[in-house]
Amino acid sequence: MPIIHILNGPNLNLLGQRQPEIYGRETLADVEDACRALGQEMGMDITFAQDNFEGGLVERIHAARGVADGIIINPAAYSHTSVAILDALNMFEGPVIEVHISNIHKREAFRQHSYVSARADAVIAGAGTHGYRLALRHLAELLA
Ligand code: DHK
Numbered sequence: 028m029p030i031i032h033i034l035n036g037p038n039l040n041l042l043g044q045r046q047p048e049i050y051g052r053e054t055l056a057d058v059e060d061a062c063r064a065l066g067q068e069m070g071m072d073i074t075f076a077q078d079n080f081e082g083g084l085v086e087r088i089h090a091a092r093g094v095a096d097g098i099i100i101n102p103a104a105y106s107h108t109s110v111a112i113l114d115a116l117n118m119f120e121g122p123v124i125e126v127h128i129s130n131i132h133k134r135e136a137f138r139q140h141s142y143v144s145a146r147a148d149a150v151i152a153g154a155g156t157h158g159y160r161l162a163l164r165h166l167a168e169l170l171a
């Protein structure tokens with residue numbers, strides 16, 4: 028059974044409360060439940076985590092090495108700033124899918140560059156929280 032680590036960056040713990048006009052009304056727990064349900068349907072073992080700290084995300088990526096078959100990551104604001112997360116992902120052997128709930132390309136100029144995209148095998152932006160399930164389906168294809 029493929030092992031998928033789904034990692035979420037800063038402020039996503041407040042999903043559902045933070046700027047719902049941009050990020051929607053679903054909570055991160057709702058996203059986790061939906062991912063676990065789809066994972067079960069597709070025969071995937073899902074680990075789901077959120078971290079407000081850059082180093083915490085780096086350590087979770089290290090922990091995925093040699094353990095997870097694929098990573099789905101919404102690095103949130105660290106997408107636009109973090110060479111450390113890019114470097115950590117470059118040490119991960121499997122496919123990496125980058126997810127943004129909002130369409131970062133329609134937003135402020137500073138959101139339109141993501142360091143993580145230099146490593147990601149696919150980038151999903153603007154599909155809302157459905158983007159996580161799209162990422163799971165794409166990983167299933169890549170790992171088949
Ligand atoms: C989430 C954030 O927290 C922002 O900092 C990013 C991303 C966009 C999202 O759309 O999921 O710029």
